[in-house]
Amino acid sequence: xxxxxxxxxxxxxxxxxxxxxxxxxxxxxxxxxxxxxxxxxxxxxxxxxxxxxxxxxxxxxxxxxxxxxxxxxxxxxxxxxxxxxxxxxxxxxxxxxxxxxxxxxxxxxxxxxxxxxxxxxxxxxxxxxxxxxxxxxxxxxxxxxxxxxxxxxxxxxxxxxxxxxxxxxxxxxxxxxxxxxxxxxxxxxx
Amino acid sequence: xxxxxxxxxxxxxxxxxxxxxxxxxxxxxxxxxxxxxxxxxxxxxxxxxxxxxxxxxxxxxxxxxxxxxxxxxxxxxxxxxxxxxxxxxxxxxxxxxxxxxxxxxxxxxxxxxxxxxxxxxxxxxxxxxxxxxxxxxxxxxxxxxxxxxxxxxxxxxxxxxxxxxxxxxxxxxxxxxxxxxxxxxxxxxx
Amino acid sequence: xxxxxxxxxxxxxxxxxxxxxxxxxxxxxxxxxxxxxxxxxxxxxxxxxxxxxxxxxxxxxxxxxxxxxxxxxxxxxxxxxxxxxxxxxxxxxxxxxxxxxxxxxxxxxxxxxxxxxxxxxxxxxxxxxxxxxxxxxxxxxxxxxxxxxxxxxxxxxxxxxxxxxxxxxxxxxxxxxxxxxxxxxxxxxx
Amino acid sequence: xxxxxxxxxxxxxxxxxxxxxxxxxxxxxxxxxxxxxxxxxxxxxxxxxxxxxxxxxxxxxxxxxxxxxxxxxxxxxxxxxxxxxxxxxxxxxxxxxxxxxxxxxxxxxxxxxxxxxxxxxxxxxxxxxxxxxxxxxxxxxxxxxxxxxxxxxxxxxxxxxxxxxxxxxxxxxxxxxxxxxxxxxxxxxx
DNA sequence: GTGTAACCGAGACGGTACGTCCAGTCTTAAG
DNA sequence: CTTAAGACTGGACGTACCGTCTCGGTTACAC
Numbered sequence: 001x002x003x004x005x006x007x008x009x010x011x012x013x014x015x016x017x018x019x020x021x022x023x024x025x026x027x028x029x030x031x032x033x034x035x036x037x038x039x040x041x042x043x044x045x046x047x048x049x050x051x052x053x054x055x056x057x058x059x060x061x062x063x064x065x066x067x068x069x070x071x072x073x074x075x076x077x078x079x080x081x082x083x084x085x086x087x088x089x090x091x092x093x094x095x096x097x098x099x100x101x102x103x104x105x106x107x108x109x110x111x112x113x114x115x116x117x118x119x120x121x122x123x124x125x126x127x128x129x130x131x132x133x134x135x136x137x138x139x140x141x142x143x144x145x146x147x148x149x150x151x152x153x154x155x156x157x158x159x160x161x162x163x164x165x166x167x168x169x170x171x172x173x174x175x176x177x178x179x180x181x182x183x184x185x186x187x188x189x190x
Numbered sequence: 191x192x193x194x195x196x197x198x199x200x201x202x203x204x205x206x207x208x209x210x211x212x213x214x215x216x217x218x219x220x221x222x223x224x225x226x227x228x229x230x231x232x233x234x235x236x237x238x239x240x241x242x243x244x245x246x247x248x249x250x251x252x253x254x255x256x257x258x259x260x261x262x263x264x265x266x267x268x269x270x271x272x273x274x275x276x277x278x279x280x281x282x283x284x285x286x287x288x289x290x291x292x293x294x295x296x297x298x299x300x301x302x303x304x305x306x307x308x309x310x311x312x313x314x315x316x317x318x319x320x321x322x323x324x325x326x327x328x329x330x331x332x333x334x335x336x337x338x339x340x341x342x343x344x345x346x347x348x349x350x351x352x353x354x355x356x357x358x359x360x361x362x363x364x365x366x367x368x369x370x371x372x373x374x375x376x377x378x379x380x
Numbered sequence: 381x382x383x384x385x386x387x388x389x390x391x392x393x394x395x396x397x398x399x400x401x402x403x404x405x406x407x408x409x410x411x412x413x414x415x416x417x418x419x420x421x422x423x424x425x426x427x428x429x430x431x432x433x434x435x436x437x438x439x440x441x442x443x444x445x446x447x448x449x450x451x452x453x454x455x456x457x458x459x460x461x462x463x464x465x466x467x468x469x470x471x472x473x474x475x476x477x478x479x480x481x482x483x484x485x486x487x488x489x490x491x492x493x494x495x496x497x498x499x500x501x502x503x504x505x506x507x508x509x510x511x512x513x514x515x516x517x518x519x520x521x522x523x524x525x526x527x528x529x530x531x532x533x534x535x536x537x538x539x540x541x542x543x544x545x546x547x548x549x550x551x552x553x554x555x556x557x558x559x560x561x562x563x564x565x566x567x568x569x570x
Numbered sequence: 571x572x573x574x575x576x577x578x579x580x581x582x583x584x585x586x587x588x589x590x591x592x593x594x595x596x597x598x599x600x601x602x603x604x605x606x607x608x609x610x611x612x613x614x615x616x617x618x619x620x621x622x623x624x625x626x627x628x629x630x631x632x633x634x635x636x637x638x639x640x641x642x643x644x645x646x647x648x649x650x651x652x653x654x655x656x657x658x659x660x661x662x663x664x665x666x667x668x669x670x671x672x673x674x675x676x677x678x679x680x681x682x683x684x685x686x687x688x689x690x691x692x693x694x695x696x697x698x699x700x701x702x703x704x705x706x707x708x709x710x711x712x713x714x715x716x717x718x719x720x721x722x723x724x725x726x727x728x729x730x731x732x733x734x735x736x737x738x739x740x741x742x743x744x745x746x747x748x749x750x751x752x753x754x755x756x757x758x759x760x
Numbered sequence: 761g762t763g764t765a766a767c768c769g770a771g772a773c774g775g776t777a778c779g780t781c782c783a784g785t786c787t788t789a790a791g
Numbered sequence: 792c793t794t795a796a797g798a799c800t801g802g803a804c805g806t807a808c809c810g811t812c813t814c815g816g817t818t819a820c821a822c
Contacts, residue, residue, distance in 0.1 A: 386770075386771090388769075388770040388771045389770080389771060389772045389773075392772070392773070395773075426773085427772095428774095428775090430772075430773065433772075
């Protein structure tokens, strides 16, 4: 028989909140590469150890912020009107809206930088944007509706769209929403 | 026409070579985030200042290595047999071969990390893999041959394929060449 | 009366001790101009920042070593036997003994070098040798005893003796204790 | 029969002049510790090698400037009116005038710093101020005139006066010409 | 109630790397 | 053969953060 309880105070939600808040704020203002644990601790009014106690790394912090929608929204749903191409396009435009913000490109690159460093961020990135869950469901519905080939590689298509956006951003090309939209139309044109 | 030359010693090719060599070696062995200017200088047997004299940043160094094919090959040609899907697939497999090397995934993520930090690397990354030049040409030939729609977004398709590979790697999914190959087949199946 | 303390870790006496020890050791072995903060840190097994946290400069470090008698002794007392000239001579010989050590001249020049760079060292230098406190007192006693003129410039006389030693050392003249002793005798001969 | 001539240009007096000029200028403006060979070369419009070719060290440069009166005047003569104390005092005031200049104290300390590093500067320093030549002669004349004891340690007295000035400056005491003057009067009062 | 164990803020610690400055040597082209 | 220019290796600078540790103080459960 083990005693699961222990004495002492529990984790402070105020500290947790302050840390994640500070992380998100600094991530937006300075980008991932200038983000430091010390900076977060000072900004949050928290001791460094409190951060190290609960998160193993800078990347894990970003991962948690990402999962809670503190960096980018998390409700990228895909409508279902019956028009596959149009539905995907609607979702795509909501994703691209992030990039049209003033520092949108830098924000995406920072997220990618975090993802290269931390496996969790990489996994969360697609999820956050609804690539797997929402987009995947919609595409599978499209297959059922006969609008997409039976053997269409659903997961790969999602990655392709997201990846095209990322590659474009890495190349620092002038933002061109229409480019990616045309890609989507091409994908579902038959 | 004036004489642009000045007197005095000239840039040492030996030092340049040693620096780029050391950079490529360390990049492969340790990845981008553990790559330090001091480490490169020591490995190359060179003073730090010699690096700072000629390259403004770590990213610029990687960019130059990339452009000279010191990190990954630069001759990713796309054959032209008349079979569009097959030709693209051949190119794709040669690109994916990089990832099948022991540390292939980490190598790609390191390249992406460098690209998030340095604009030049981002621009060179696609070029190095022949996405724009070779793949683009082949796709345009496909359009001429009637195998691809007149208005197919050539550049976007290239980015989509490369992007799918990157996103997969960021997610640390088990390497699955067939996935991306199926994406390519889907793209050109008609 | 407020509590001046704050929470958190307290200054490490072990580090302080190691740093001052290393400073004194290196100062003796290499002289002031070859003394580096990095060398001290390595010798003391300490991070550079720990030195910069507590001392603003190399000179301040030397000043503290000097004040604590880690570079030269600090107990240069002047006896009082009634014989002014003899008493001063006794003190003088104990000071000159430093110069008769193997690297005595270099040591004095190093101290002077530190004093040119750091005001604190300059002030401590005379104090350390007892010029102001002990020698000054003895001279004032000499005035009371009628062995020295009422208006003898006590402080200046101390500086003159110390200064003669320094100037001789700066000129790299062969060490000649008797020269300075003769100066002292001349000063108090009447 | 040897041919004393050799081909090529001889040592450029213009370069020599420019270097010593620049050295003196920078020495006055920045002090000895901030004086760098590179700075001198740039200020003089000269290659670094030209400096290293003719002077072995920074100290040697200062020594030569000092010897040529480029740092402080070199004509500190001692008058001979018959009044020993008054004559010495006249000389002393002309020396002290240097210290009353705006950056006089710093200048003296810089000279001392150079002297701690370079034997030549140390030897030249006293000479420059006329301590040995002029003051020594005057004191010896004083002995002949019966104003000074037969066995007065002439050289030591000179060093004592100069040394008192130096020690005072090292201690960053408020400049007080009268102090040293009182010392001189005390020395020759009988 | 009183321990006492885990929390918290603060920040000192040994380290690594940064990007800069300068030392002293070497290399080039011009005179 | 000297010169101006400046690239080279190398060492030290003073700063920023890393991740660990050590404090004094504060909960809040277990006795």
